Amino acid sequence: MKNIFLILLLTVIFTSCGNQKxxxxxxxxxxxxxxxxxxxxxxxxxxxxxxxxxxxxxxxxxxxxxxxxxxxxxxxxxxxxxxxxxxxxxxxxxxxxxxxxxxxxxxxxxxxxxxxxxxxxxxxxxxxxxxxxxxxNWQEWNQEKDSLVNWIKVNHPNLDGFVNDMTLAGAMKYLKAIELYEGRE
The missing domain is CATH 3.10.450.50 (Nuclear Transport Factor 2; Chain: A,)
Incomplete structure (x- = not known):
């Protein structure tokens, strides 16, 4: 009987510890x-x-x-x-x-x-x-973003629209746009 009580007590303790909010x-x-x-x-x-x-x-x-x-x-x-x-x-x-x-x-x-x-x-x-x-620095943020967007429109129009595309594909285009922009001559 003592063993059953002990097992029940331990079960309650472990269950309540595992479900703490x-x-x-x-x-x-x-x-x-x-x-x-x-x-x-x-x-x-x-x-x-x-x-x-x-x-x-x-x-x-x-x-x-x-x-x-x-x-x-x-x-x-x-x-x-x-x-x-x-x-x-x-x-x-x-x-x-x-x-x-x-x-x-x-x-x-x-x-x-x-x-x-x-x-x-x-x-x-x-x-x-x-x-x-x-x-x-929102001025610098917008300046960099606008430069990137405008350059992409002219040089890589297939990536245009990336800045407002909050999908995985949009993020991949954003990353590619940054890479191309930073690699320009």
């Missing part, structure tokens, strides 16, 4: 670590079935399939994410993040530092709202 800060940490390591399965574990990204007036809703497409677009540029600061506000987490990648390097703003508000539904990330960019 993550704090919102831990969830955000896991989200960015998964992005950084390139593990979409881990991203799915901490994100809701639907996720909305907000950047100013632009609101983009995603389901898991669409979000995977965004993830693939992002991963082409070989990103590296680092959390600088996390603070909780009510049911949200405000995160200060740095992101290094090939695109930001080309656009002369690497690393890109920004604040984002992450909101939760059923303890999973359901919304990311970009709050502000820190020390970003």
């Amino acid at each position: 993550l704090s919102h800060k831990e969830t955000v940490n896991r989200y960015y670590k998964a992005f950084d390591s390139g593990d979409f399965d881990k991203i799915k574990r901490v994100t809701h079935d639907s996720i909305t990204m907000m950047n100013g007036d632009f609101v983009t809703p995603f389901d898991n399939n669409n979000f995977y497409e965004f993830y693939k677009w992002d991963s082409v540029f070989k990103p590296s994410y680092k959390i600088i600061e996390l603070t909780e506000q009510n049911n949200d987490v405000i995160a200060t993040i740095t992101q290094k990648n090939i695109r930001n390097e080309f656009l002369k703003n690497n690393p890109l530092q920004f604040k984002v508000k992450l909101s939760f539904s059923a303890d999973k990330i359901s919304r990311l709202e970009e709050l502000e960019y820190i020390d970003v």
Whole structure:
């Protein structure tokens, strides 16, 4: 009888330890670590079935399939994410993040530092709202982007439109455009 009680007690303890709920800060940490390591399965574990990204007036809703497409677009540029600061506000987490990648390097703003508000539904990330960019030189960013876009239109029109194509194919064209532009004489 003692053995059965002991086994039941250990089962309850191990089961409850394995099902511990993550704090919102831990969830955000896991989200960015998964992005950084390139593990979409881990991203799915901490994100809701639907996720909305907000950047100013632009609101983009995603389901898991669409979000995977965004993830693939992002991963082409070989990103590296680092959390600088996390603070909780009510049911949200405000995160200060740095992101290094090939695109930001080309656009002369690497690393890109920004604040984002992450909101939760059923303890999973359901919304990311970009709050502000820190020390970003938008003039230089736009100058580099415009130079690239205009040069590609003239010299490689088959790649035109890459800058607004948020698919894997669009990211591959963006990367090719950067490579061709940097290799020009």
